[in-house]
Each structure stands twice: as C-alpha cells, then as structure tokens.
Amino acid sequence: MTVFTLSQAEREATLLPQLAELTAHHRANSPGYDRILSSLGIARDAEFGSIAELPWLPVRMFKTHDLKSVPDDEVFKTLTSSGTTGSGASRIYLDKEAAGAQTRQLGATLQTVLGGERLPMLMVDTVGIIKNRRSFSARGAGVLGMANFGRKHVYVLDEHDKPDVEAVKGFLERHGDQPFLIFGFTFMVWLYLYEVARDNGLDLSNGILIHSGGWKKLIDRSVDNDEFRRRFREDTGLHQIYNYYGMIEQIGTVFLEGPSGGSLYCPDFADVVIRDPETWAEQPVGKPGVIEVVSTLPRSYPGHVLLTEDLGVYNGIDDGDWPGKHFSVLGRLPKAEARGCSDTFSGQAA
Amino acid sequence: MSLTQRFPVGPEVPVTELVSRLQSEPDGGRLKVGDPRIVEFLTKFARKLLAPAVARRYPELASLGFFLRKGEIQKALSGLSDTGDALRFPRGLVFHVPPANVDTIFVYSWALSALAGNHNVVRVSSRSAGAAEEVLAALNAALSEVDSETARVITQTQRMITYDRSDEISGALSLAADLRVIWGGDGSVKALRQYPLAPHARDLTFPDRSSFAVVSVAGWQAASEAERRGAAEGFYNDSYWFDQAACSSPRAIFWVGDADAAASAGVEFRRLLGEVLAAKQHVTEPAMAVQKRVSAYGAAVDGLVTSMTFDGNAVATLELTEPAALPREWLGAGTFASASVRTLSDLVPIVVRKDQTVSQFGFGREELVEFATELAGRGVDRIVPFGSALSFSAVWDGYDLLAEFSRLVSVPV
Numbered sequence: 001m002t003v004f005t006l007s008q009a010e011r012e013a014t015l016l017p018q019l020a021e022l023t024a025h026h027r028a029n030s031p032g033y034d035r036i037l038s039s040l041g042i043a044r045d046a047e048f049g050s051i052a053e054l055p056w057l058p059v060r061m062f063k064t065h066d067l068k069s070v071p072d073d074e075v076f077k078t079l080t081s082s083g084t085t086g087s088g089a090s091r092i093y094l095d096k097e098a099a100g101a102q103t104r105q106l107g108a109t110l111q112t113v114l115g116g117e118r119l120p121m122l123m124v125d126t127v128g129i130i131k132n133r134r135s136f137s138a139r140g141a142g143v144l145g146m147a148n149f150g151r152k153h154v155y156v157l158d159e160h161d162k163p164d165v166e167a168v169k170g171f172l173e174r175h176g177d178q179p180f181l182i183f184g185f186t187f188m189v190w191l192y193l194y195e196v197a198r199d200n201g202l203d204l205s206n207g208i209l210i211h212s213g214g215w216k217k218l219i220d221r222s223v224d225n226d227e228f229r230r231r232f233r234e235d236t237g238l239h240q241i242y243n244y245y246g247m248i249e250q251i252g253t254v255f256l257e258g259p260s261g262g263s264l265y266c267p268d269f270a271d272v273v274i275r276d277p278e279t280w281a282e283q284p285v286g287k288p289g290v291i292e293v294v295s296t297l298p299r300s301y302p303g304h305v306l307l308t309e310d311l312g313v314y315n316g317i318d319d320g321d322w323p324g325k326h327f328s329v330l331g332r333l334p335k336a337e338a339r340g341c342s343d344t345f346s347g348q349a350a
Numbered sequence: 351m352s353l354t355q356r357f358p359v360g361p362e363v364p365v366t367e368l369v370s371r372l373q374s375e376p377d378g379g380r381l382k383v384g385d386p387r388i389v390e391f392l393t394k395f396a397r398k399l400l401a402p403a404v405a406r407r408y409p410e411l412a413s414l415g416f417f418l419r420k421g422e423i424q425k426a427l428s429g430l431s432d433t434g435d436a437l438r439f440p441r442g443l444v445f446h447v448p449p450a451n452v453d454t455i456f457v458y459s460w461a462l463s464a465l466a467g468n469h470n471v472v473r474v475s476s477r478s479a480g481a482a483e484e485v486l487a488a489l490n491a492a493l494s495e496v497d498s499e500t501a502r503v504i505t506q507t508q509r510m511i512t513y514d515r516s517d518e519i520s521g522a523l524s525l526a527a528d529l530r531v532i533w534g535g536d537g538s539v540k541a542l543r544q545y546p547l548a549p550h551a552r553d554l555t556f557p558d559r560s561s562f563a564v565v566s567v568a569g570w571q572a573a574s575e576a577e578r579r580g581a582a583e584g585f586y587n588d589s590y591w592f593d594q595a596a597c598s599s600p601r602a603i604f605w606v607g608d609a610d611a612a613a614s615a616g617v618e619f620r621r622l623l624g625e626v627l628a629a630k631q632h633v634t635e636p637a638m639a640v641q642k643r644v645s646a647y648g649a650a651v652d653g654l655v656t657s658m659t660f661d662g663n664a665v666a667t668l669e670l671t672e673p674a675a676l677p678r679e680w681l682g683a684g685t686f687a688s689a690s691v692r693t694l695s696d697l698v699p700i701v702v703r704k705d706q707t708v709s710q711f712g713f714g715r716e717e718l719v720e721f722a723t724e725l726a727g728r729g730v731d732r733i734v735p736f737g738s739a740l741s742f743s744a745v746w747d748g749y750d751l752l753a754e755f756s757r758l759v760s761v762p763v
Contacts (some may be wrong), residue, residue, distance in 0.1 A: 032651035039650040039658045039668075058644045065651045277636030278663065290636060309640060333637040 002112040003105075003267040004256075004322035011271055011324055012051055018296045020048050020303060023055070026302035029069035033057075033302040052273050052282045053234045056292050056307040059090075059249050065214055068093035068315030075300075081248040090249055098300035102252025105297055109254055109267045110149055113242050114208060120175035121150025122168065122207070124184025124193045126157040134136045146210065156184070163196045172202060179206050185213035186243065190223060197236040205237030212244045212254075216331070225328075229261050245329050247330075249303050253295040264329070265322045270295040274314055274323055275307070288313040288330055309333045353513035356474055357489045358505045359729060365522040368509065372443055372469050373526065376506040378499055381467040383438050383756055384427040387500045388464050393420045394495050398488035410454050410591075417742060418461055426744045427465065436758040440467030442528030444755065447542055449534030450475035457485055458742050459531055459751075460510070466755035469507040471523060476512045486510065521545045529554060529755070535597075536713040541748065554754050556747055559706035560678035561739065563588075563600035564694065567607025569712015570615045580709045582622035584737025588709055590632060591740055593683035598707040598732075598739040602676040602687035604697060606713075612690040620661060626663045634663035634684065642666050642682035655687070674700045694721040699727070705729035706747060709739040 003058065006014060006344040027034040027044060038044075039053055048054050061067060068075070070093065077091040077099050094102070124145050147153060154171040158164040173181075182204070183214065189211045197204055209232070215224065223231075225243065232238040245264050246254035255264040266272055273292040274283045291312040298304045311330040320326040352362035381388065398404065401413030416422065423570060430438060448456030458473045474482060489510070493501050513519050524530055524545035532542050535558040547553070563585065570578065589599050603619075605612035634642075646666050649655050654669040655676040664683075670689040672713045673696065677687050691697060694717065706729050710718065716732050731748040734741070744751050 035653060036647045036650045039655050041657060057647065058640055060640070060644045061647055061651075064644060064648050067651070145680070277639060307640065308642075309637070333640065334635070335637060 001108070001116065002322075003108045003269070004112055004265050004324070006268045007318050007323040008325060010264065011266070011268070015269070015271060015294070015296060016051055018050065019051060019054055022296065022299065022304045023048075025299065026069045026304070027243070028300050030067055032065060032067050033069070037254065039288065051271050051294055053210070054305045056273075056305045057302065058092070059247065059306045059308050062090040062092060062249050062301075063088040066091055066093075067303075070095045070098075070300045074339070077169065078278055079248055079251060092212075092248060092251060092303065093301050094251070095300045098298070101297055103316075104252075105267070105269060106145070106252045106254060107149065109256060110210065113210075113256070113259075114149060114181060115179075118149065118151045119179055119181040119208070120152045120171070121147070121181045121183065122171055122193075123147070123154060123181065124156045124189045124211075126159060126161055127155045128159055142185070142212070143183070150181045150183070156196070165191045165196055165200055168193075168196060168202065169200070172204075176203060176206060179208060182207045182209040182211075182238075184209075184211055186211045186215065187213065187217040190218055190221075190228065195236070197238075198231075203237050204232070205239065207238050208240040209238055210242050210244065214329075225262055225295060247293070247308065249306055250293055250295050250298060252297045253293070255293070255327075258326065260321050263315045263320055263326040265320065265326050266324050267317075269297060269349055272312075272327055273302070274312055274327065283314065285314040290333065291327070291329065351513070351516050351518045353511045353519055354510055355509060357495055357508070357510040359413075359490055364666065365519045368471070369443075369522060369526045372471060372507065372509060374506070374686075376503045378503055379710050381440060381469070381503070381507060382431060383440060383467045384465060387465050387503050388467070389420070389423055391492060391496050391504050392418050392423060392461055392465070395488055395492040398492055399485075402486060404488070408484055411481055411484060413534050413741065414485075417458065420636070423465065423536075426462075429750075430466075430752050430756070433667070435762045436760045438758055440757050441755060442468065443526055443547050444468045444470050444529045444531060445527035446472040446531045446746050447533065447538060448469060448472065448474070450473050450477050454481060454485065455742075456482070456510075459533065460508075462744060462751045464508060464529070468529075468755055470509065471527075471529065472510045473523075474510050474512050476514060487675055497690055527551055532556065554749065556706065559597035559747065560597050560704055561600050561707035562602040562604065562676060562705070563709045563711075563736070564606055564697070564713070565615070565619070566602045566712035566717070567611045567615055567690075569604055570619075573712060575608045579622055579625075580620070581736050582619060582626050584711075584735065585619075585623060585709070586626045586630065587737055588739035589686075590627075590630075590683060593638070594685065595680050595683070596740055598709075600686070600707075600709050600739065601677075601678065601681065602670070602689070604673060605688070605690040606694055606697075607690075607692070609690045609692075611727050616667075616688060616690075620665060620667065622661075623665060626662055632664055638683050639663035642651070642685050645681035645685060649681070649687075673697065676700065677748045678704060680703075680745055695724060697721075698724050701725055701729040703729045706731050708733045710734070711736045 027037060040055060042055055074095045075093045076096045077094045080089040123143060154167055155170055156163060229241050232241060243257040244254040253270045255266055258265050271294040273294065274289040275292055276283050276289050288311055291308045291310045292306065293308060294305050296304065310332055312327050313327055313330060314327050317325045352364055354362055396415045396418035399411045405412035446456060446459050448459060456472050456474060460470050493504060501558050524547055526553050527547065530547060530551065531554045532539050533556045537554045539557050592599060605616055646658050646668055649668055650658060654671060656671050657669045659667045666685040668687045670687050673689045673691055710733055722733060
C-alpha cells in the first residue's frame with residue numbers, strides 16, 4: 001500500500017482537473033476567495049494549462065481572514081495554530097467530510113512507511129502536551145494526530161520535561177525487538193532521544209522515526225539532515241528515519257522523506273511548485289525559491305493552492321526513491337519589517 | 351536602576367541624580383528662547399551632518415543638517431519674537447520619547463526644544479541603528495568644538511539617554527517634566543500616559559497618522575514630460591524611503607478630474623514610477639513581496655477593491671470600490687490604493703482626524719487653500735508637493751513646535 005506512485009506527467013493529468021474543479025467550487029462557495037480571484041482579473045470560466053498556472057493564496061491569509069467554503073452550520077471542527085510568535089493564529093474550518101478525508105489520507109501516507117499494523121509507539125514529548133484537550137498548542141495537535149497511528153504509547157519526557165530514561169528502557173525491553181514507531185519534533189528528538197539513547201547505549205535499530213518541525217534550532221548546533229541521520233544510525237542503530245513537511249493550513253497532507261533520505265516527496269493527491277520570488281515563475285531543478293504546496297484535500301476552505309513562507313529547492317523530478325517531484329526545505333523567509341513613525345514595539349515604550 | 355548617558359557621554363547615573371542635575375541653574379545664566387549658546391552648538395552640529403561622508407551614508411541626516419543651518423534657525427526664530435505685551439520664555443525641563451524606528455525624529459524634536467531654551471532629556475531607543483549612532487557621535491564631536499563656556503552649559507542642560515524598560519525611570523522623568531513629548535504612535539502614547547505628570551505639565555503627543563496623495567488630472571495633462579517624470583521621482587521618495595511606513599508616506603492616490611483621463615494618466619504614472627524604481631535599482635525583498643500580497647488579497651476579501659495590479663514586486667495598485675474605502679494601515683512597501691474623484695470636494699467627507707499629509711501634484715495654490723478651507727479642521731495637517739512628504743518642518747501635526755516648546759508671560763501696561 002503506497003500513495004507515492006504518480007510520475008509528474010501522470011500527476012498533472014490526474015490532479016489538474018480536480019484542482020480546477022476545486023478552484024471553481026471554492027469560488028462558488030467562498031465569497032472572499034471569489035473576490036480575490038475576480039480582483040486579480042481571473043475569469044470564472046478560466047482554464048488552467050498546468051498546476052503551476054493555478055492561482056495561489058499566501059498561507060498567511062488564514063491568519064488574517066476567515067475563509068471557508070462551507071456554511072457555518074456545517075463546520076465540524078475549527079483548527080487553530082499559533083504558528084510563529086506574534087503573527088496571530090490560522091483558522092482552518094473543516095466539515096465532517098473534510099475532517100474524515102484528512103485523517104484517512106494522512107493514514108494512507110504514513111502506511112507507506114509503517115505498514116498496515118498499529119505499532120508500539122514512543123512519543124518524544126511530555127504527556128502534558130495533550131493533557132488540556134480544550135486548548136492545544138500546534139505541538140499538542142501534532143502529537144495527538146500522530147498518536148492514532150500507534151499503540152501502547154510511552155512518553156520520553158516526564159511531567160517536568162526531563163527525559164525519563166527508565167520509561168524508555170522499559171519500552172525497549174517490551175517492544176524493542178519488533179518494529180516500533182517513534183514520533184517527535186525534530187529538535188526534541190535530537191535533544192532528548194538521540195542524546196539519551198547515545199549516552200545509555202540504547203538500541204533503536206527496530207525503530208521507525210517520523211519527525212518534523214524545522215531545522216532552525218539544530219542548525220545553530222550545526223546539525224543538518226545528513227548529520228542527524230548519520231549520527232542516529234551510527235550511535236543508536238536507528239536507520240528508518242522519515243522527516244516530513246506539512247502545515248495546519250493543509251492538514252492531512254504531508255510531504256514525506258524518502259527511504260534514502262535527504263529529499264521530500266509528494267503523495268499522489270498533492271504536488272509542490274518552487275517559485276522564483278522575483279517573477280513568481282516556476283524554478284528549475286536546483287534553483288531555490290518559495291515553496292507552494294498543492295493538495296486536493298482542502299474542500300471545506302480554499303487552501304488547495306498555498307504559497308508558504310518557506311524556501312525550498314527541487315532536488316529532481318521522477319528520478320528519486322518515489323515518482324514525482326522531490327525537494328528540500330531550506331528555511332523560512334525572514335519577516336518583513338518596516339521602519340515607520342509608529343512604533344510597532346509599543347510595549348517597549350515604557 | 352541606572353541609565354546610560356549617550357550625549358554628553360558620561361557614566362551610568364541613577365535617575366534621581368540626573369533629574370536634579372538637569373533642574374539646576376546653569377552657569378553663565380539661564381537659557382533664553384533662541385539662546386546664542388544653543389544656536390552656536392546647533393550650527394556646529396549641523397556642519398558635521400552635512401559632511402560629505404555622513405551625507406552619503408545617511409541622506410536623511412543631510413536633510414537634518416539643512417534644517418539646522420544658521421539661516422534656517424534664524425528664520426524659525428523670527429516667527430517667535432516677543433509681541434506687544436507678551437514675552438516668551440522656555441517651558442523648563444522637556445522629556446522627549448521618540449519612536450524607535452525613525453532614527454532622526456528625536457533630533458528635530460530635541461533641537462527645536464533646545465532652541466526654545468529648554469533643558470531636555472531625550473530617551474534614545476536602545477535599538478537605535480546606524481543613523482542614530484551617527485547623530486550621537488556628531489553631537490559629542492560638536493561639543494569639543496565650541497568654547498568651553500558653551501560646552502559647559504550644553505552639558506548642564508541637555509541629555510540623550512538610553513535605558514531598558516523601567517517604570518522607575520519613565521515615572522521619575524515624567525514627574526519632573528514641564529512638558530512631555532511623545533512620538534511613536536498610539537502605542538507609545540498609551541504606554542507613557544500611565545506615568546503621571548506634575549499638575550502644571552502637559553503632553554505633546556504624536557499618535558498614529560496616515561496620509562494620501564492627490565493628482566489633478568488636468569494638471570497632469572498640462573505637465574511636461576520632465577515634470578511628470580519629476581512627479582514620479584518625488585512620489586518614489588515620499589513612498590519608498592521608509593518602506594511606505596512613515597506616517598507622511600501616501601497610502602492611496604486619488605486622481606481628481608475626468609475618470610477616463612484619470613485612468614490613462616494612472617497607467618502613464620505607473621510606467622514612470624516603474625522607470626524610477628528601475629533607475630534606483632529598487633529591490634523588494636521576497637518577504638515584503640509576500641506581505642504585500644497578503645495585504646492586497648485581504649483588502650479584496652474585505653470587499654474594498656475591484657481590481658489589483660502587480661507591476662513586478664515593487665508596485666501594487668489596488669483600485670478601490672469607493673474613495674471612502676481608502677486604507678489607513680500599512681499594507682507593505684509600494685502598495686497603493688487608487689481611486690478617481692471628480693473634485694477635491696468629493697474627498698472632504700472621507701477625511702478623518704487621523705489624516706496627516708496630503709501630497710499633491712498639479713494643483714494651483716488657490717485650489718489647495720480652498721480644499722483646506724473646506725476640510726475645516728476635519729483632518730489633514732499639511733498639503734505638500736510630491737517629493738516633500740517626508741520633509742520635517744517646525745510646524746508638525748498641526749503644532750507650531752517652537753510655540754509649543756515655549757510659554758508667554760504677558761505684561762499689559
């Protein structure tokens with residue numbers, strides 16, 4: 001069972017009609033989205049020749065405006081993310097169908113590397129992160145979303161955020177000789193699991209690690225993806241490592257690292273476009289640009305074609321572990337700051 | 351809690367000590383309005399700012415240098431002469447809180463207050479950047495070039511300081527001040543207003559403002575190619591110098607006159623502006639380009655615009671559904687709302703108190719005076735030609751600053 005099967009040509013042929021239909025659907029059901037496209041001079045019956053020609057929305061629109069394509073009474077779940085500090089929260093509206101689809105497709109994507117069984121699961125976080133079910137941090141939502149894919153969960157950190165070595169040792173004694181699942185955010189996995197496993201000589205060779213969340217904190221420690229993989233393999237035996245890239249604004253769609261590492265792949269219902277920030281034209285392989293993520297999942301809100309604020313680069317097309325485009329995330333765009341008369345740091349005025 | 355003395359450079363001092371020093375009588379007699387010792391110091395300081403090396407690095411400091419030349423100072427003071435039964439005197443101790451992100455405002459504010467004969471304490475942001483550092487260096491250098499008596503009186507009466515957020519220091523300076531001057535918008539005003547003033551003292555506040563531009567379609571048609579190019583260049587300076595975030599930078603352009611002619615004038619203006627941007631090798635950072643899209647698309651969602659045009663990343667033009675939809679918040683460097691109206695009078699009902707500067711092209715003085723008269727104080731403090739929006743003047747936000755920084759003693763006989 002895999003959802004990484006479509007070559008780029010097949011992907012264009014399969015997804016373009018669906019995405020064009022989604023564009024029309026959102027225009028018909030989200031007045032705000034329709035106003036954006038109308039103001040850009042895009043006709044309601046416009047034809048699109050390729051995925052890269054579809055109009056994109058900046059992902060931050062969901063922080064500044066409520067955009068949805070379902071009536072209020074059909075909203076089943078509202079997701080909010082804090083995102084980067086001080087930028088407000090994204091609000092993503094899901095109806096029953098969209099909520100179901102995102103869980104299903106995330107499951108299908110992860111099954112590609114986990115198989116069909118629910119595996120014993122090591123969570124590189126504290127159980128406190130999901131204690132308060134009413135208000136989740138983005139981290140809590142991620143942990144909770146992933147927890148469904150495992151069983152017999154053990155948390156690596158105690159309630160004081162200290163690594164609980166005994167708990168990890170106990171988990172490995174019970175499950176370490178069979179495949180098991182490890183989940184966590186990249187920097188926490190590095191800080192709390194790698195160091196604990198190395199210092200205590202733990203054997204993680206049957207583990208399958210799924211991790212996400214950016215390299216910024218690790219680059220400061222001069223650890224990049226290659227170094228991360230190499231040291232885990234050499235010092236703990238862990239060799240099945242899958243980084244993924246995703247965001248709450250396209251919940252359910254994750255771009256997954258291939259088995260050989262170093263490149264992210266698009267599931268069959270998604271695609272990626274790297275754009276030149278000067279001209280917004282698509283970049284060729286090897287030239288960095290701004291990442292646009294494309295997915296057929298967002299039906300209850302117009303989030304099917306989103307320009308992120310991340311920089312990335314195509315590593316290749318149809319020449320990697322799996323078919324389609326594969327790419328790396330290089331970092332974030334810096335925040336746009338203006339010098340003005342008004343002091344945006346009014347808190348400092350005192 | 352100590353504060354750092356940046357000008358004149360000195361050791362850290364507690365705020366109580368600083369206040370008592372600034373409140374004592376200076377040697378060589380009290381400062382007067384237009385005191386020659388201050389004038390001498392300011393002109394020495396201005397010369398430093400006009401030095402080619404400085405002016406090349408920070409063009410905004412050259413403008414400041416011009417503003418403080420002897421001739422300009424005399425002109426400003428001449429409007430203040432004692433009249434009839436009234437004699438003019440300094441207010442006393444003035445506490446200035448400038449914005450953190452426009453590096454030169456604190457100098458204008460301070461210089462005019464010093465000219466009025468006040469003792470001053472200016473809080474310079476600890477986040478101050480290049481131009482502000484250059485200013486402090488020039489001030490300190492000028493101090494060693496005036497005679498010792500002048501240097502001593504400046505040192506006894508003038509201070510620029512830096513301190514981290516502190517209720518104690520802000521509170522003590524507020525209580526000691528005869529006048530408190532708060533720049534930096536609504537947030538700063540609100541933050542500083544927590545600290546009581548002495549009963550006789552008051553605030554001079556510069557809250558958040560916004561500005562727009564007007565072009566006479568007839569004036570545009572009558573202008574030569576060179577004048578039109580000059581208009582685009584002036585508009586570029588007004589808008590792009592501070593990423594369009596200065597309160598005086600226009601955020602909307604209203605074309606005044608025939609609608610069809612306005613549309614073709616607008617197209618030509620955008621072409622000329624594009625040429626200026628290319629000549630200045632203007633670069634729009636990707637993050638700024640994205641910011642502009644977020645703002646522009648947001649305005650579309652809000653139903654404020656009928657169409658958006660992006661000429662590269664540098665210029666975004668948003669056609670407004672109606673003039674009253676003009677945005678007053680910052681949308682990103684080079685984002686201009688646009689609308690056409692028949693006459694300037696059509697703009698009168700949409701003007702609010704927050705509106706500060708109208709930069710104009712192609713109007714005659716009479717039309718502008720009529721417009722100002724019709725506004726009747728609703729809003730708008732200055733109407734200036736394209737290219738002058740950012741020029742500071744001694745009359746700002748509707749205040750005659752030298753008059754605000756001084757008080758009258760009347761002696762009717």
